[in-house]
Amino acid sequence: MISVMQTIPATLASHAPAAAGAAHAPTAPGDSSAIWLILIPLLPLVSSILCGIYRAWGVTSKLPGYTTVLALAVSFIVTLTGYLSFGGAGVQIVHGFQWLNISWGEAHGQSLTANFSLYIDSLTWLWMLFVTGLATLIALYSTEYMSEDQKNGGYARYFSFFSLFVFAMSCLVMGDNLLLLYLGWEGVGLCSYLLIGYYYTKPAAVAAAKKAFIVNRIGDLGLALGMMLAFVEFGSLEFSEIFARVAEIQATVAAGGHVSWQIEAIPLLLMVGAFGKSAQLPLYVWLPDAMEGPTPVSALIHAATMVTAGVYLIARFLPLFALNPTSLAIVAWVGGLTALLAATIGMSQFDIKRVMAYSTVSQLGYMFLGLGVLTATGAAYHVFTHAFFKATLFLSCGAVMHGFAGQLDLRKLSGLRKLKGWGIVTLAMLVGCLCLAGFPFTSGFFSKDMILAEAFVTQGPGYQALGILALITAGMTAYYSFRVFFRVFCGPVEFHPSDDHHGDSEEEHEAHEDAEGHHGFHPHAPGWAINLVLMVLIVGSLAAAIPYFVDKENHGWVGGLVHDSTAGHLVLPTVAHGAEDAAHGAEAVAHGEGFWSDPHKWMYYVSGTIGFIGIGLAWLIHMTRRTEAATAPIADGLKNAMRPVSTWCERKWYVDEFYDIIFRYPLKILSHLFYLLDQLLVDGLVNFAGAVPRMLGRSLRPSQNGLLQSYAVGMGGGVAVILFIVWILL
């Protein structure tokens, strides 16, 4: 990753702070002949198909894993090459093949074009670099992590879905029209469903997969409606066309014009899709349950990449969102409240993977807050740093889970730091926690500060309060991440394996069942693949801070990328910002005097201090006077002292129960009613239609008695009757 970041200045040559978006690239996109860029989505697709074939052949070696790693690595190299060649060259449109082209008239808006083409600008490069890069690393990690499923064919299935996910994700990020984005959007949802339900014999995993899919359907409905409205309003689904129209509208707004309510409704609908995919407030409930999937999947899909699709969607359409300040305020508030809610739940969970899941929800909340307060740079940078440090954290949790037979309860693991062979995992966890906690000079510190500072700078409904909430959340984040670290990795050495022997062969465990000390359980330390990936990610997480110092003018490398992209030119219809601020767009700067008047300056110290307080509290509560894994005297004392609050948080604010009461139970009752209706009315009619012939048959059946003579009498009688009738008539 380092080499990527050192090439930054090259990308900024084309950037000029143009006013009001008129001179921006989308009006005249560079039509690239670089057809080889299509390899980026194509290679994962090929790998997915190959893994499917391996599954059919019953391959039990590690071939599927290595195929996937190879395909993704080449895909990453192609991305990197593409970035180095075209990174600063504005928008590239690569035509793949014609997909849909329907026309029902000559006028504008009477044809629907959606090609398999790639729309590549600097925002796309940012996303694709970390998507393909992290996917490669996590695939390599998975080759070891999933090895116990080689025999039953799950290995090939896993990698097939894994590659398919990367294909769908690249369609989502690189598609040049909303329909292709939607295809990718649904594709990543499908792969998420398939991978959460990977252990399909486990009822909890199946339920979690269904929950993720169904909750996402609600969001996807919003996205679909937004897409349709965008087509009606802009007459096209292609980004170049849409952004050209948006630029026109921006020009009218800058001249004091109005925005129609239809245009204002588009961001409100797209937002719902983003909330679903990125697990924001009303729809976040699926993400914590999604931890039932294999841990590398949680790391890649449910922490680093897929869940940031919502952030990508809003960042991509930020000019459209900026035209409707209400939508931005909603995004900011939903993000801020989600961050706080998830942090309070994360503080009280005992399953370390769940803690990480809630921290993901919380960090995604920060990103939405960043978008809402118009620092697309902060949001995108936080996506970037979060992708690294959260992948590190999840993969460390995965290593623990792999080594301790699926044990994830922080009350049953302690002092792993002192075990042999766990050094790299401990270091990875420490680095991940430091970044997550926003420890000074780590990557998370800089990216979070950008968002926090901007919350205090930007004018908006209650944004100051939101900033304070976000600061409190930052303290909670530091506390709960180090709670996990101190409990699991520090303190006295103690561990109990979980019931499901996830990591090792079962015979081995049973052979050591001599019930001495740790029940004779021997944890197995991670092998080369896991350690290698963790080391790369440690370096990546720390190095993710470097881009902040490159290209200071644009607030870092990511800032340059965002500025060059469609998100770089915003026009706000409100007069509060004034014309000069509107030209600055996302990078609105407070022009105050002195230290305390500029949050960009004091935020470093304040958030750093809050991080320290959080870590210190975690140390005080969870490290001091602790003699065994299950209990920390101070923590338990505190928990008892404020039992209603801690129970409330531990039971996740009863949100699942609330949804059960308002959605699930009424639906269940309604479905029972319809079941009865079906049984009585519909089935009744059908059964009646069947009963009539049956009755008729029953009355006629005795005549068919098998006696030859009775048939003969019947026949003779019949002839006689006919003859008689004939005789009468004639």
Add this chain to the structure above:
Amino acid sequence: MIDTALFAQAAFPELMGGITLYHYLFVSAAMFGLGVIGFLARRNLIIMFLCTELMFQGAGIALIAFSRYWMNATGQVFVIFVLTIAAAEAALALGLVVYLFRRRHTLDAQAWAELSG
């Protein structure tokens, strides 16, 4: 032109000159009736089969009589065909009866009532 009806009457053999079409038809009807009664009254499969043959031949006599009466050979040719087929059918039917007997050791038609044929 020759009155075909008179010609037919005149052509009957001398010794039996008093026998008319009605006599033949009476014999035919009697045979058919006996066959029907036998078929209905008896349960023995072979007897029932014989009765059907009796009905067959009754019908055959009527056909021949009409054929001779109208001086039209079609009826007689038809009867020849019927006789041929009846011979083949008799062989088949008797074979079946033997099989059925071997199965149940009885010739009673009611033994097979459960087939509900």
